[in-house]
Amino acid sequence: MKYDKIIVKTELPGPISKKIIAVDEKFVSHSYTRDYGMVAKRGEGAFVEDPDGNVFLDFSAGIAVCSTGHCHPEIVETIKKQSEELIHMSGTDFYYETQVNLAEKMSKIVPIENSSESNPVMSFFGNSGAEAIEAVIKIARNKRRVPRMLAFIGAFHGRTIGALSLNGSKIRHHEHFHPLLPGVVHAPYAYCKRCPYGAKYPGCNLECVDFIKKTLLAKIISPDDISCLIMEAVQGEGGYVVPPVEFVKAIRDLTREHGILLAVDEVQSGMGRTGKMFAIEHFGVNPDIMAIAKGIASGLPLSITCANREVMNWKPGAHASTFGGNPVACAAANKTIELLEKGILANVNTVGAYLKSKLVEMQAKYEFIGDVRGLGLMLAIEIVDNKKDFNPDCVLRDKILHAAFAKGLIILGCGPNSVRFAPPLIVTKEHIDMVCGVLESVFAGLKK
């Protein structure tokens, strides 16, 4: 099968999809947030077909997961080969080469402060982003032996109780689930378009960092009680917010000054999505701990938490996961990294710049596109009432998502009022032109 265009041949969702959705409604947890009725049957590259034969262009990549595209032939071949040889053994109790090879590779590509030949980057394997964050929390507590944490408003780190304690993006994540981990304090992130201090960047003297220094650390939380400060280098669920380089550097300086560990959550922004292997590399800063998941194994469940040997200095039994770092997922990750390095990463930069330029052109044309932002193929447009008042228009954003789906384009929201573009990293300029064609016709139909 070779997909090369969007085909919408039934009403959406189609009749077979509708039946599947009806069963889902009856038996599947209602905690999942489905924006519209997209039922996936098969995928190839940047396209997904539903059971009714409609073909969609997928600019969500299974929420930034299918980095090498749907069912990349080399990934499929690797998975087949590995599953014929060994599917599971558990790296918690035994050794296998795919896991060891992956850890060795991660030690070469993950930038961690003070890592060296004698203090190498070590890997802990889990199955999901939230698990990677749980490992961050435990590594930091184990190293520093103090319980408190700093996180940011707008952040999303997962939905297990520990990871959830660090979230600051949606009240739905929190309501009815307290008590969470005690001792977490949230600071405003550098979302300069909507600065909580009403300041304008540049020229604001980083009031947001000052607030942490002069208010939080002086009046509310002692640096000596903080195990780690966790941040996304580019906020994902919060709205694809890219902070100024100076902000990230100032946070690194602040944490270093107080001996607080700096943990970076690269679950969404990592594995090439921003045009560098890890988003933090855009800021010239090395963290002490890094959490990675989503795109690492091209769709198989795998997460890795990295730190240098001195920081990850826990004892056998302190942390482990039966399935974490399964041989098939590790083999897929090794192949994913190879494919990224062989050309996909370069593609992210050329195609990402092309998509951004097209979105900027649209921004000039449409009053409701308040902002275009992001790095590589982690891009978003922020939907507002008009450019002057700049009030979030969440209803219009949702209308855009639905209208795009009706025309065969899969896109998701991020933040309260932004549309995200997180396609497979193998997309071409032709795919971008298709997306822009769909967006133009969606916008024309909005009568705004």
Ligand code: PLP
């Ligand atoms: N961290 C970030 C930045 C994320 O975007 C996500 C998921 O969207 C997570 C953590 C949690 O990942 P998972 O859903 O695999 O637990």
